Amino acid sequence: MKFKNITIIKIKGNIKNRILILCFTATLLSLSACKKYLDIIPDNVATIDNAFTMRTEAEKYLFTCYSFLPKDGDPLYNVGFLSGDELWIPTQEWEFVSYAWRGARGGQNAANPYMNAWQGNFQGGGPGDLYGLWKGIRNCNIFLDNVKDETKVRDLRADERARWIAEVTFLKAYYHFYLLRMYGPIPLVDKNIDISAPEADVRIKRMPFDECVTFISSLLDEAAVNLPPIITDRTTELGRITKPVALAVKAKLLLMAASPLFNGNPDYTSFKDNDGVSLFPATFSADKWKNAADAAKIAIDAAELAGAKLYQFPGSTFKLSDTTNLQLTLRCAITERWNVEHIWANPNSRTDFLQRTAMPKLAAGGASGDARMQLAAPLKIAEMFYSSNGVPINEDKLINFSNKYTLRTALKSERFFVKEGYETSRLNFDREARFYADLGFDGGVWYKYDSPSNSDENTWVVEGKYTQLAGATHVGFYNETGYYLKKVVDWNMTNSTNGVSYRDYPWPQIRLADLYLMYAEALNESQGPVNNVFEYVDRIRKRAGLKGVVEAWNSFSNNPTKPTTKDGLREIIHQERGIEMAFEGSRYWDLKRWKKAAEVFNQPITGWSVFQANTADYYRPRTIYTQNFVAPRDYLAPIRNYDITVNPKLVQNPGW
Structure with a gap:
């Protein structure tokens, strides 16, 4: 009716x-x-x-x-997911028509704007009136x-x-x-x-x-x-x-x-x-x-x-390492329904489609649409995460990342991150826990509830080279960069002879961690590096298994005085926010309000050579797309030209 x-x-x-x-x-x-x-x-x-x-x-x-609450848990509706540079999808848009992504590739226009929240058009995979x-x-x-x-x-x-x-x-x-x-x-x-x-x-x-x-x-x-x-x-x-x-x-x-x-x-x-x-x-x-x-x-x-309060994984009946328990803390801060960190979870926005488009194929059998692995993180996003010492990889004075694109074989001591004996990029070693909690990659461990071993030993592993299970063999259902989006997939996802099962969850619009970082950012801008700034950033770092900012930079960074100035601490907070809020639709809006979008969104989108079967060939960085963000025009969305024609009291945004 x-x-x-x-x-x-x-x-x-x-x-x-x-x-x-x-x-x-x-x-x-x-x-x-x-x-x-x-x-x-x-x-x-x-x-x-x-x-x-x-x-x-x-x-x-x-x-x-x-x-009318926007469906931010759906990658077709969430403006921040694909309008910027944080995620990329295959060109074919196979069962995934993203107008946000078309905008990221320079297609935004004032005649029929994409992701048009003003009128409700060109969202969710169709041009029709939605919300x-x-x-x-x-x-x-x-x-x-x-x-x-x-x-x-x-x-x-x-x-x-x-x-x-x-x-x-x-x-x-x-x-x-x-x-x-x-x-x-x-x-x-x-x-x-x-x-x-x-x-x-x-x-x-x-x-x-x-x-x-x-x-x-x-x-x-x-x-x-x-x-x-x-x-x-x-x-x-x-x-x-x-x-x-x-x-x-x-x-x-x-x-x-x-x-x-x-x-x-x-x-x-x-x-x-x-x-x-x-x-x-x-x-x-x-x-x-x-x-x-x-x-x-x-x-x-x-x-x-x-x-x-910040979420902590309560443990399970399975025998799990501290490494995996920490990763589940970080993953479930997003995916655990109605958990204590969710200040606002939006049940108007569910996540089944999000999980399907993020999940790589880990088991043989099943339909290709069960695990579509289309949401891919560019190399620059993988590089954004800290080293295991909790500082940027280009600042770490103890761990050398100058050879980040070379190959290395995983040791037994690294088996909860990378499959023992597997050869993968040096970039995938010696990284902080959020890197492994948020991203899957060729050779990377992907622990979930139906682990064949009932533990995190000998568990699921992503095999992403061409012709492998998670490789780019299906037109449209593949990962363009070689970095899969683990953060948004609930660990209760299971494979069985009857197909796959995803446990749905309401999308967390606002988490407590978000508020902590907002407070730290605003306080640093108003007062500089005072104690409360460090306290609230360090709460998040502690949950991620890292030392506090001052201790980490003093011990591990080649720029130890960086946290002592407002400018230096601003840079740290921005990166901390980029890592903690990754793949939640925040980066796009943050880079715009910081006026960094013109610089960052004009960097090329790069990834591994995912159409290669040989290890050495696969791990060659390739340019996938070169974006063109025009400033100041692209900082604000256009109002549809028709609306301005009908109502002459409206004025169009600059550049449109």
Whole structure:
């Protein structure tokens, strides 16, 4: 069953800055956490007259508002997965049509933009309308207008009413935040207005960036007051928004606003609307970094008070080495359902397809689509991870990586990382635990639940050269670089005579580790290398089995004073964030807000020569693609030209 509705929505600001929203059709959607179908009312019955008559119907509309949450656990929807340089896929796009990846190869355009969150087009493998966020905001406004009216939904308890209003206020804020991050200054859609409003009053006008931040921040503050600190009904309500979630998103918002892309960026000095209003702040504000640090610390305190902590693998009935237990800690921090590190896990976004496109073929038999191994990490991403001493491989004074592309044979003492006696690249030895937890590679151990030995001895191993099991023998289902994405595949994945089984999990939108690094970054920018910066970075390093920053750089780096300056520590934090948050869609947005994208995204995508069967030939680096990121144009996504033609109050982003 479907419904239609015509509504008009007010834009916050000048009375002229409004938008007329036309008819839309909402389809059946589901929120997996609550297992409820969002079937609002029977056909041919006015929506608003029925949706808010009683609690059960209003609850369906609540879940409709949730249903627009972007599906970041699906590599076809997550903008950050394939829009940058962190992951690459085969050219054939075999059962994997990625518009984000087409954008990464220079295909982004203003006529029909890829990953168009503004309208909802060209996402998820098809050009159709999927989840335009203005539509989501419109639904939120309808809900708020009606549920705030205490003459409606009379059977709704007062505490539930306050909570539901807070949840949808958060969603309204989050959808604005998502659009702001992608497009820069946006309209601020706040209230419904009368359908008889004149055309001049419903035109869209983009608001200055700082006003957008203030508006979204205020909504998040408003929501946080009536959100629960934790979910107590874990049977039916997991995935619903809590106070720590709202505070964490506020911290992300303010960190973004403080970052170089948006904080006094000279590239945007002349960017104004048609009335001559500047859309970006002209000068840098150091206070924005302080505000971001304060917000991150408040979010951390709220999350920890609610029970959040860095995940630790509890062990299993199998006999496992400390090495494998540490890797499972790091892997399960992502894949273990509803674990204590997940401040916000999104059940609207599941991960079956993500795991299938990441998984290499480890066992004979089964269909090729069971383990497609299409998501590949370029060589520069493999090189980003630290040495086993916890410093960059080009800084380690004790371990020599100058010959990183030569071959080496694994010793027995290295058997939990690389198969004993297997010849592979020197780059794959002497690396930190997150390298082995996150990446699979030719000769690399891939321990999982159905290990043939029931332990991590004589267990699964990736064999990735051409003609081997995980080799590039299937058109479209192969790994382009030779580095497979282990981090996102749950260790409970099993092979059997009946095929494969993946244990699904809700996508972790925000982890506590993310907040720790956000706080450390903002605090370093506002105060320099003070103790709390090291404390929160070192918490993450300790969990990864590494020494703290100061000790590691003093003991192992040829640049021991690097952590003593703000600039040096900034570089360390950026790399630490790149490693810890790898393959979660964070790198793309981080490099853009740091204004590093023009430098980094213009480096070639390289990998091993995966179409070679001989070891020496396979381990020859090859250039797969040379990207072309155009600055400042590509820092912001284009608004569709048609929308600007229809509404002359909109202005296009620079360069488009």
